Amino acid sequence: MTTYEKAPSRRPAADEASSGQRVADWFDGRLGIHSLGRKYLRKVFPDHWSFLLGEICLWSFVVLILTGVYLTLFFHPSMNEVTYHGSYVPLKGVRMSEAYASTLDISFDVRGGLLIRQIHHWAALIFIAGMLMHMMRHFFTGSFRKPREINWLFGWTLLFLGIFEGLFGYSLPDDLLSGTGMRFVDGALLSVPIVGTYLSFFTFGGEFPGDDVVARFYSLHVLVIPGIMAALVVAHLILVFYHKHTQFPGPGKTERNVVGAPFMPVYMAKAGGFFFLVFGVITLIAAIATINPVWSYGPYRADQVSTGAQPDWYLGFAEGLVRIMPGWEINVAGHTLVMGVLIPIVTFPLLLIFIGVYPFLESWVTGDKREHHLLDRPRNRPIRTSIGTAWISLYLILFAAGGNDIVATLFHLSINTVTWAARIAVLVVPVLVFVVTRRICLGLQRRDRELVLHGRETGVIKRLPHGEFVEVHQPLSPAELHTLTQHEQPRPLDAGPARDANGVPSPNGSKRRLRALLSRGLYGTGAQVAKPTAEEYREAHPDEEVEERQEARAISEAGPPDG
Numbered sequence: 001m002t003t004y005e006k007a008p009s010r011r012p013a014a015d016e017a018s019s020g021q022r023v024a025d026w027f028d029g030r031l032g033i034h035s036l037g038r039k040y041l042r043k044v045f046p047d048h049w050s051f052l053l054g055e056i057c058l059w060s061f062v063v064l065i066l067t068g069v070y071l072t073l074f075f076h077p078s079m080n081e082v083t084y085h086g087s088y089v090p091l092k093g094v095r096m097s098e099a100y101a102s103t104l105d106i107s108f109d110v111r112g113g114l115l116i117r118q119i120h121h122w123a124a125l126i127f128i129a130g131m132l133m134h135m136m137r138h139f140f141t142g143s144f145r146k147p148r149e150i151n152w153l154f155g156w157t158l159l160f161l162g163i164f165e166g167l168f169g170y171s172l173p174d175d176l177l178s179g180t181g182m183r184f185v186d187g188a189l190l191s192v193p194i195v196g197t198y199l200s201f202f203t204f205g206g207e208f209p210g211d212d213v214v215a216r217f218y219s220l221h222v223l224v225i226p227g228i229m230a231a232l233v234v235a236h237l238i239l240v241f242y243h244k245h246t247q248f249p250g251p252g253k254t255e256r257n258v259v260g261a262p263f264m265p266v267y268m269a270k271a272g273g274f275f276f277l278v279f280g281v282i283t284l285i286a287a288i289a290t291i292n293p294v295w296s297y298g299p300y301r302a303d304q305v306s307t308g309a310q311p312d313w314y315l316g317f318a319e320g321l322v323r324i325m326p327g328w329e330i331n332v333a334g335h336t337l338v339m340g341v342l343i344p345i346v347t348f349p350l351l352l353i354f355i356g357v358y359p360f361l362e363s364w365v366t367g368d369k370r371e372h373h374l375l376d377r378p379r380n381r382p383i384r385t386s387i388g389t390a391w392i393s394l395y396l397i398l399f400a401a402g403g404n405d406i407v408a409t410l411f412h413l414s415i416n417t418v419t420w421a422a423r424i425a426v427l428v429v430p431v432l433v434f435v436v437t438r439r440i441c442l443g444l445q446r447r448d449r450e451l452v453l454h455g456r457e458t459g460v461i462k463r464l465p466h467g468e469f470v471e472v473h474q475p476l477s478p479a480e481l482h483t484l485t486q487h488e489q490p491r492p493l494d495a496g497p498a499r500d501a502n503g504v505p506s507p508n509g510s511k512r513r514l515r516a517l518l519s520r521g522l523y524g525t526g527a528q529v530a531k532p533t534a535e536e537y538r539e540a541h542p543d544e545e546v547e548e549r550q551e552a553r554a555i556s557e558a559g560p561p562d563g
């Protein structure tokens with residue numbers, strides 16, 4: 001027979017423990033929460049305002065789920081035709097789909113329904129704006145470098161799915177805006193060579209618009225996509241924990257430590273408070289600003305010409321691509337290829353894919369395989385920063401082009417003028433933005449160099465004994481000096497010899513040459529301003545050296561200070 005000896009316990013006996021402790025013990029014995037909590041709840045999180053962008057994404061996602069679940073209680077995802085008898089008088093007696101009628105009911109007859117609909121829609125807009133800003137903040141500071149590439153891809157997939165989740169969402173009410181959006185989807189599918197018609201029939205269950213699409217988009221919208229997104233958010237956050245958070249450079253911060261406050265209680269309290277702030281602000285906006293007034297557009301009729309219906313902002317750039325594209329068509333073996341739509345719908349994902357794969361492109365070009373936990377200051381990586389701003393400018397121009405009719409009406413211009421201006425701007429503005437950003441970054445680097453070498457200008461003018469006027473410069477503190485000079489300045493990669501000692505061409509020669517060329521673009525001459533060396537600093541501060549020596553002598557004579 002096996003006997004077990006009870007290990008002496010420092011905890012109070014079961015009957016002495018409080019009921020809360022007994023519950024905690026019960027769970028700990030089954031889930032090991034105590035040890036998990038001990039390990040992770042004290043994890044240190046650095047403090048910076050930009051880390052809140054990730055939380056805006058997180059909390060607006062939670063708001064979307066909460067409000068979305070409420071909407072499912074009243075929304076009927078059906079395209080069966082019914083006659084409206086609700087309380088919105090102008091549409092009484094109008095035949096419409098059940099989906100549209102139930103959206104009207106949510107808006108006018110369900111208690112709190114309109115507010116929840118508005119919160120859901122505003123949260124969607126803010127969620128995707130938050131993701132875009134969060135992504136660009138990580139882009140500009142290079143936090144996507146090893147070991148966070150996979151987390152970047154998780155995040156990117158969230159953005160990609162979020163855009164489609166929004167599209168499916170505003171397709172559900174089956175009003176004129178929904179129908180116009182779905183017509184767009186149908187046109188995009190039809191333009192795909194060879195299989196386009198099949199894709200359209202498959203999606204809509206027959207000829208557009210059919211009777212099935214709302215129910216299909218509904219399953220995707222409330223089940224499939226949120227399910228995948230929720231799993232990705234969890235994986236994303238687990239990886240943030242696992243990798244530890246990156247931090248901005250500064251005194252005491254290294255690639256090996258994290259300086260900040262512990263997750264519990266400081267960060268947890270902040271994050272909890274921030275949830276209510278995000279929820280509160282979204283609710284306030286939803287309570288005062290109308291969004292998607294489905295009743296004013298009316299139900300969708302496939303034969304109806306669209307009114308000024310616009311897609312939600314995050315799809316504006318896809319719309320813009322289609323609107324500025326000339327209506328080219330070519331005929332191949334008796335089949336018409338609608339290039340006017342095909343090119344934009346290929347460009348749309350490519351624009352997103354470019355930013356998604358950028359970390360891998362950069363790591364290939366730089367050949368940098370090291371881990372990075374300290375963030376870059378955007379000015380110190382001028383080319384990356386310029387690529388980011390050029391990408392944003394392209395996105396914004398396409399967004400404006402997506403509303404070319406509105407811009408034309410607003411400014412009393414011809415729509416052709418606006419379209420042509422957008423066509424030219426799409427090619428010219430990103431290049432200009434790239435060049436200007438690069439110059440600004442280099443200018444800021446030069447300013448940092450000046451600051452380190454000569455200190456801050458004080459505006460105090462001094463007259464020297466021999467009559468010369470000089471401005472007094474205030475030297476930077478050691479902490480500031482560290483922050484401005486801690487960054488690495490990598491050298492461009494070398495392509496290596498084109499042939500080996502025996503005259504045999506080196507393998508992958510053209511690939512290596514391309515890499516060396518891009519690497520020179522990133523880090524070569526003109527791509528960064530050399531940061532001051534220690535010698536330059538000493539040369540610029542001869543007095544400091546004398547002072548330091550005097551101080552050292554004083555210390556050695558007087559002995560080290562106490563403590």
Ligand code: HEM
Pocket residue numbers: 061064065067068069071072075103106117120121124127162165166168169170171172173221222223226229291292
């Ligand atoms: C990332 C997440 C989500 C986004 C971006 C999103 C976006 C949207 C948008 C823009 C609409 C149109 C709202 C309107 O009528 O003006 C919508 C409708 C709807 N959403 Fe979501 N949603 C998300 C998640 C969810 C979830 C998780 C659910 C349910 C569990 C849900 C349920 C619904 C329902 C039932 C409607 C139709 C009702 C209506 O339009 O009033 N959504 N969604």
Ligand code: HEM
Pocket residue numbers: 050051052053054055057058059061131132134135138143144148151152153154155156157158159233236240243244245246247
């Ligand atoms: C539902 C959407 C998302 C949520 C809820 C979310 C949430 C978060 C949170 C809370 C953090 C830690 C705090 C911070 O650095 O801001 C974080 C970090 C991160 N996120 Fe996201 N994020 C989302 C989307 C994205 C997107 C679209 C990208 C980029 C394509 C991205 C890339 C990253 C990266 C690389 C980190 C790690 C940075 C580090 O450790 O410094 N995330 N995310």
